[in-house]
Amino acid sequence: MNRKSLFLVGPMGAGKTTIGKKLAEICNLEFVDSDHEIEVRTGVDIPYIFEKEGEEGFRRREQAVLADLTTRSGIVLATGGGAVLLPENRAHLSARGLVVYLHAGLEQQLARTERSEHRPLLMHGDRRETLIRLFEHRDPLYREVADLVVETDGKNARQLAREIQDALLTPPGEEV
Ligand SMILES: Nc1ncnc2c1ncn2[C@@H]1O[C@H](COP(=O)(O)OP(=O)(O)O)[C@@H](O)[C@H]1O
Numbered sequence: 001m002n003r004k005s006l007f008l009v010g011p012m013g014a015g016k017t018t019i020g021k022k023l024a025e026i027c028n029l030e031f032v033d034s035d036h037e038i039e040v041r042t043g044v045d046i047p048y049i050f051e052k053e054g055e056e057g058f059r060r061r062e063q064a065v066l067a068d069l070t071t072r073s074g075i076v077l078a079t080g081g082g083a084v085l086l087p088e089n090r091a092h093l094s095a096r097g098l099v100v101y102l103h104a105g106l107e108q109q110l111a112r113t114e115r116s117e118h119r120p121l122l123m124h125g126d127r128r129e130t131l132i133r134l135f136e137h138r139d140p141l142y143r144e145v146a147d148l149v150v151e152t153d154g155k156n157a158r159q160l161a162r163e164i165q166d167a168l169l170t171p172p173g174e175e176v
């Protein structure tokens with residue numbers, strides 16, 4: 001088994017957290033979610049960090065956690081949607097593991113972020129406008145770091161986990 005870690009990137013609602021868990025399960029790897037790790041390390045939730053320190057404070061904490069978690073081998077890491085914003089994060093993601101960009105169309109992003117009390121960036125203003133603006137800025141950054149781009153529209157989490165497993169973890173010589 002390839003012990004290189006798998007890093008999932010993509011917009012809010014792409015399914016990074018959900019598919020990451022499934023993927024880790026079927027590949028027998030440890031699952032880690034950077035947002036969850038930030039919450040464990042700080043003892044508070046992400047909306048609280050945004051409220052007290054703004055997005056800038058959250059990005060500093062995210063940067064520190066990613067610098068640490070990307071050094072680990074044999075994990076599936078679900079990142080947050082903004083993990084690719086800082087060049088240092090992109091460098092770590094590219095250099096230290098296999099990066100999977102979970103792509104989702106706007107309608108899917110909208111449907112899957114309907115319940116987003118824990119996503120501060122979607123709490124105010126028009127969710128559709130926000131998702132469009134973020135995606136225009138970030139899509140090129142996701143593509144820049146990706147070893148593999150996976151379309152998530154119309155597929156369930158189990159199918160997607162299998163698809164990624166087949167694409168990345170098939171032992172050499174056993175490809176069909
Ligand atoms: N492929 C999928 N098909 C249908 N629903 C999905 C899919 N992936 C994720 N979801 C649902 O969308 C919501 C957001 O998923 P989540 O894993 O939190 O996304 P992310 O971590 O990328 O923001 C969750 O309610 C999850 O159950």
Ligand SMILES: O=C(O)C1=C[C@@H](OP(=O)(O)O)[C@@H](O)[C@H](O)C1
Nearest residue numbers: 011012013035080081082119120
């Ligand atoms: O897109 C973003 O900037 C963010 C995405 C969130 O993670 P998910 O993509 O897992 O929802 C979380 O890190 C934070 O609310 C900011």
Ligand SMILES: [Mg+2]
Nearest residue numbers: 016017078079
């Ligand atoms: Mg998530």
